[in-house]
Amino acid sequence: MIKGFYIDNFKSLVDFRLPPTPHQLGSFTCLVGLNGAGKSTVLQAFDFVGHLANGQVASWLKQREWKASDLTSRFLKLKKLIQFELEVEVPGEGRIVWSGAFNTTEMRCTAETVTVDGVEQALHIKDGQLLVAGTDSKPSVQYPVRSMKYEGSTLSFINVRDVHPALGVLKHVAANLRSLDLLSPQSMRRRAKEGADIGYGGERLGAFIHGLPAKDKAALTKALKKFYPQVSELSTTALRAGWKDLRIVEQYDSVQTAPSRLESDARQVNDGLLRVLAILSQVSMSKTTDHSKRIGDLGQSCVLFDEIENGINPELMQKLVRLLLDAERQVIVTTHSPLVLNYLPDDIAREAVLLLYRNSAGHTKVVRLFDLPSTQKKLALLGPGEVFVDTHLEALPAEAMALVKVQAS
Structure with missing residues (x-):
């Protein structure tokens, strides 16, 4: 310390x-x-x-x-x-x-x-x-x-x-040592190829989450649910040329027989959720x-x-x-x-x-x-x-x- x-x-x-x-x-x-x-x-x-x-x-x-x-x-x-x-x-x-x-x-x-x-x-x-x-x-x-x-x-x-x-x-x-004084939702919405960390502004957030072991990604999802209970999954995909795509999956009760599932690209997710996700990714992960x-x-x-x-x-x-x-x-x-x-x-x-x-x-x-x-x-x-x-x-x-x-x- x-x-x-x-x-x-x-x-x-x-x-x-x-x-x-x-x-x-x-x-x-x-x-x-x-x-x-x-x-x-x-x-x-x-x-x-x-x-x-x-x-x-x-x-x-x-x-x-x-x-x-x-x-x-x-x-x-x-x-x-x-x-x-x-x-x-x-x-x-x-x-x-x-x-x-x-x-x-x-x-x-x-x-x-x-x-x-x-x-x-x-x-x-x-x-x-x-x-x-x-x-x-x-x-x-x-x-x-x-x-x-x-x-x-x-x-x-x-x-x-x-x-x-x-x-x-x-x-x-x-x-x-990590200073995230440039953290911004605009940066967090970007796609990135590599993500050893989330970047100064969070521009590598999706790539960072994509590279996490399954147990760490599950722990991060669980932590995010404490803030946003509707979140059920953090979904990442490797696209062509190595770009990583981050999607947030939400689960809602439906008036129909089955619950509704909403999957949103990071570019469509609200600013607060992205910022909380970035903070969680830095302070609540395993050693x-x-x-x-x-x-x-x-x-x-x-x-x-x-x-x-x-x-x-x-x-x-x-x-x-x-x-x-x-x-x-x-x-x-x-x-x-x-x-x-x-x-x-x-x-x-x-x-x-x-x-x-x-x-x-x-x-x-x-x-x-x-x-x-x-x-x-x-x-x-x-x-x-x-x-x-x-x-x-x-x-x-x-x-x-x-x-x-x-x-x-």
Whole structure:
């Protein structure tokens, strides 16, 4: 599980740490704040670090129609390095901290360190050499990274099976980070040929479901029925040239002797159902099995959703929030909806709801929403969502900055 995240010089994120110290991220986190506060940017920063581990930064930029120069903060115009730190805690492996500096000119990390439990260095770049700790049966390895051609992190090219086991765990967690901030029904209606994942916007949803084992497809159908009881089957077909077609089968009672069966192409299915299906496909599936058993048992990594309430009927929100709280995967969402907060138990809301705001310098910062004196007082009388409705968000940045100042003194 990801316990902490730090990034500096990424868009509006300057010296940004999530969550605010001394707290740690839990299995569910909800980000709130005004438009432009930086909520989507935080999800993009997680996604960026995940693609460093994959070595796929250029394709990630192309997908988002960005340039490398778009990544760095406008507040630090001459600074080309993006500093980051990802803290992961895994039972049996301890606490793994991956830190580094990504050079936007060279498109790779020119400094990296991985430490285990704050003592052991599993990976380190020094004097142009990448030093990687080995296992009991394999010696340590050195790579002359200064002369090597690679993209993103050095994790992208090392053979994790032959080196320190913590590196395999870290790469699995980081490379499986998924930010679905571009999720849209228009994309989910498209046909695709391959679907190792559902894609940034859900454009490979049909192909992804087509490739699921029968038991996983059945489990996904069962989960969808909790939201839409009329759904009886998720039907996928391989078409000519490898395209995959997704169809939703619904069963209704009929005035005739036999029940009526309605089969609809994904292009004809309502937006809300498609969005719920995409969310379910990411948070309610069985654990991954494409790695070694030791790594596979860790399950999948963190998944991030922007404006989780979009396109979903309010009557379904309680079920959705419960699904997110019970998910096998760690979940981070952003929301503008008080309904999302109102279905959170008070104790979870106190820890999990984080307010993003811009400080006086324009940098995105974060505090726990219910650490603020005004919201803390209201929470004693109202539900989390009611506090959210009863609060003027425009007034909170000043209160947050005052709280941070007091905490720092």
